[in-house]
Each structure stands twice: as structure tokens, then as C-alpha cells.
Amino acid sequence: MIDRRRWLQLTAAAAAAWTARGLVPDAHAEAPKQPQRILILGGTGFIGPHQVRYALSRGHKITLFNRGRRSKEWPGEVEELHGDRNTGDLAALEGREWDVCIDNPTTLPFWVRDAGKVLKGKVGQYVFISTISVYAANDMPGADETAALAAYEGADPMQETQDTLRANLALYGPLKARSEQEVRHWFGDSATVIRPGLIVGPGDETDRFTYWPDRIARGGDVLAPGGGADPVQFIDARDLAEWTIRMAEQRSFGTFNATGPAQALTMRDFLQRTRGALKSDAQLTWVDTAFLQANKVAPWSDLPVWIPADGDSAGFAQRSTARARGRGLTCRPLDATVRDTLAWWNEQPAERRNTRKAGLSVEREKELLALWKKRESAG
Known part of the structure; x- marks a missing residue:
């Protein structure tokens, strides 16, 4: 265990390293009362690095468990354990204890089952990053965490793999919902389930949000969808990561929708x-x-x-986040997310930027705009 003096030394050192890298530790959140031993499953993907850096800035002791395929530099000491959840290799976790485990990458129920076998009774809190895609329906604006979940209708959820999921993406929501059930089975009242909406910001490999800052920065005539009144929801990965760490500090248990912004945002507002x-x-x-x-x-x-926002999707981008906001979820200004995302995107290699994974191609957008204007001119 780390005594108070040593903890303060580590906090100061981590904060100094954080600042030296041009990053600013959270200024509005009250400092944690004591350092936590945090195990992060994954940790090198999209939200994991933000969790690690934020946790280090607040004096916590971090252990990562992953396959060791993505090396990272951290602004502080991080223990790294290697294994493979696809093959059930969690031997590196055996015989260890942590205050908190954060499970970032799980989509498959057997990953939670295997983690539960090793970590039950060994962690004080199990934080599972789920998704708002777990819900059975999206037709009700303002629906909260009590809404019905998607049902898995396959033969055996424990036999599903990443290959079967890639072959049938409709399994994503039901498998996440089934994974949540496994979390509660193994960790009970010590579980925290966080259901993010679309996660955006620097480092996003899906390019969904990134399409818009990139497209608007190029200027000219931009095809904007609908009449502009459709609501949108998303959360900056940094806000999600930082709030997740604070939830661990507070020992906040239960289930929370986690998306943003705090105030309703329409597509018109977003693009303007x-x-x-x-x-x-x-x-x-x-x-x-x-x-x-x-x-x-x-x-x-x-x-x-x-x-x-109509019919079956009327409530898709209008999930209630009141419960999470009551536990301190905040969102940075949209302007910051937009500018930071574009700056990150512009730093990517040309080959990466030329093979965007979402959005209209330049040619397709021009074609559609020409057709639209021709129709409008014809009255």
C-alpha cells in the first residue's frame, strides 16, 4: 500500500509529467481522498490511454492487462501484464488484488465470464464499459436506464467470437447486454455499468464524428442531412475516460447512460x-x-x-443521461472537441486520411448536391 506522503509525491510527479506533455490535469474535480490500485483490461485502444493519463495525474497506481501489441509511453509508472482473453489466458491476473477493475474492450460474454472466475473477490469494484446499443428499442425520447434490453436469440452466447460478431453486426447490442448480465452475475452490487453513446474525439478510428470537422474545414458547399432539427448525442472520449476514473474514486455503483452534451443539440446546431x-x-x-x-x-x-428522429429511431439520440450527470458527468465545450479532433486528423498519414471509414466521398457528395439543386430548381 502507498502511504499519504508517497501518494502526494507520486501525484506531483505525475502532474508534472502530464503538464510537460502539454496536457492539463482536471481542475474542477475534487482530488481523490486516497490512491486507488486500478486494473484496466485493455488500456491501449481509444478511451484507455485517456483513462491511464488522467488516473496517473490523480495519483493512482495503474496496471494494464492486454496482449501487448500496442506499446505506449505513459507520463508515470504503469505496470503491464500480458495475456489473451480470446484464448482464456488470464494467468497473469491470478493471485492479485486491485481496488477497481475497468473493463473497456469486452463485447463477448465469455470474456466477462473468464474475468469473473479470476477476479471475483479480488476487486472492490468492476466497471464495465457497455453501450447504449444494448436497448431493445430506440423509439422513446428520454428513455432512461430502466428501458428493456435487446435479447440474445442465438444458440449459445458463450460460443460467440469476434469472427461471428464481424459476420453478423446485429449481434453487437444483444451480446453487450448479455455481457452486462455476466458482470452482475460475478460482481453483483460491486458492478458499475456505463453505457456510452457515440464516443468521439482525437484517436477515434471509426471516423464517424471526424468526417464533419474534416469536411467543414475544407469549405465549399456541404451536404447537410435532413432539416437540421434532428437531435444528436455523442461524448468526447476524454470526458468519458475522466468520469469513469472519478466513478471509481467515488465507488459509484449501478448503471448509467453516458453521452452528451448536457443540453439538447440538433444537427443544425452541431454543424453551425x-x-x-x-x-x-x-x-x-x-x-x-x-x-x-x-x-x-x-x-x-x-x-x-x-x-x-422519427418512428423507430425517434429516441435514438435522446437518451436520458440525468443519472450520470447527477454523479458528476460533464462534457467539455463542443468547440474544443471539434478543433482537437481536426488537429489529430491532420496529423495522420496521407494514406490514412485518404481512406476514411465513414462519410460521403467527394464525388458522391457533389453528385448528390447537383441532383438536389436540379430538383429544387425544377420546383
Whole structure:
């Protein structure tokens, strides 16, 4: 265990290293009462590095468990244990104890089952990063954590693998929901389940949010979906990561929707504020949903972040986050997320930027805008 004096020394050292890298430790959150021994399963993906850096800045002792395939530099001492949850190799965790375990990457129920066998009784809190995709329906605006979950209807959830999931992405929500059940089976009242919405910001490999800052920064005539009134929700990975660490510090248990922003945001607000944050001269051309559907333009993938708020998707981007905000979830200004995401994107190799994974191609956008304007001119 670390005594108070040593903890203060570590906190100061981590904060100094943090600042030297151009990062700023959280200023609004009350300092933790004592350091935590935190085990992070994963830790080198999208949200994990933000968790590690934030936790180090607050004086915690961090252990990572992963396959060791992504080396990282940390602003402080981090213990790294290696294994493979795909093959059930968790031997490195045996005989150890931690105050908190944060499970970032799990989609498959057997990963939780195997972790439970090793860690039950060995951690004081098990934090599982789930998803709002666990819900059975998205038709009710304002639905909270008590809404019904998607049911797994396959033969055996414990036999599902990453390959079967890739072959059938419709399994994602049901498998996450089933994973939540495993968390509660093994860890009971010591479990914290966090259900993020779309996670965005620097380092996002899906390119869904990134499409918009990149497109608007290029200027010109930008195809904007719908009439602008459709709501959108997302959360900066850094806000999610930092709040997760604070939930561990507070020993906050239960289930929480975690997305943002705090106030309702429409697609029009989002794009106009993105344009303002980037000081872009882009012109937004709003194209109605019926036209986009007729031309086989898919929400979320061709035009990311956006899903029409009607019918079965009326509540998709209107999940209640009141419970999480009551436990201290905050969101940084949208302008900061937009600018930081674009700065990160512009640092990527040209090959990466030329093979974007979401959004319309330049050619397809021009084609659609020409068709739309021709239709509008014809009256």
C-alpha cells in the first residue's frame, strides 16, 4: 500500500509529467481522498490511454492487462501484464488484488465470464464499459436506464467470437447486454455499468464524428442531412475516460447512460458550431431525408452522427443521461472537441486520411448536391 506522503509525491510527479506533455490535469474535480490500485483490461485502444493519463495525474497506481501489441509511453509508472482473453489466458491476473477493475474492450460474454472466475473477490469494484446499443428499442425520447434490453436469440452466447460478431453486426447490442448480465452475475452490487453513446474525439478510428470537422474545414458547399432539427448525442472520449476514473474514486455503483452534451443539440446546431469553431466559410445545404433515402444515402455511415428522429429511431439520440450527470458527468465545450479532433486528423498519414471509414466521398457528395439543386430548381 502507498502511504499519504508517497501518494502526494507520486501525484506531483505525475502532474508534472502530464503538464510537460502539454496536457492539463482536471481542475474542477475534487482530488481523490486516497490512491486507488486500478486494473484496466485493455488500456491501449481509444478511451484507455485517456483513462491511464488522467488516473496517473490523480495519483493512482495503474496496471494494464492486454496482449501487448500496442506499446505506449505513459507520463508515470504503469505496470503491464500480458495475456489473451480470446484464448482464456488470464494467468497473469491470478493471485492479485486491485481496488477497481475497468473493463473497456469486452463485447463477448465469455470474456466477462473468464474475468469473473479470476477476479471475483479480488476487486472492490468492476466497471464495465457497455453501450447504449444494448436497448431493445430506440423509439422513446428520454428513455432512461430502466428501458428493456435487446435479447440474445442465438444458440449459445458463450460460443460467440469476434469472427461471428464481424459476420453478423446485429449481434453487437444483444451480446453487450448479455455481457452486462455476466458482470452482475460475478460482481453483483460491486458492478458499475456505463453505457456510452457515440464516443468521439482525437484517436477515434471509426471516423464517424471526424468526417464533419474534416469536411467543414475544407469549405465549399456541404451536404447537410435532413432539416437540421434532428437531435444528436455523442461524448468526447476524454470526458468519458475522466468520469469513469472519478466513478471509481467515488465507488459509484449501478448503471448509467453516458453521452452528451448536457443540453439538447440538433444537427443544425452541431454543424453551425463546428463551422464557427473552425472559422470555416463552408455553406450548409440542407437536403431532406426523403431525398436521401430515395438516393440510398445511409444515416450514420454515409452521413455520420445523424439518424432521423422519427418512428423507430425517434429516441435514438435522446437518451436520458440525468443519472450520470447527477454523479458528476460533464462534457467539455463542443468547440474544443471539434478543433482537437481536426488537429489529430491532420496529423495522420496521407494514406490514412485518404481512406476514411465513414462519410460521403467527394464525388458522391457533389453528385448528390447537383441532383438536389436540379430538383429544387425544377420546383
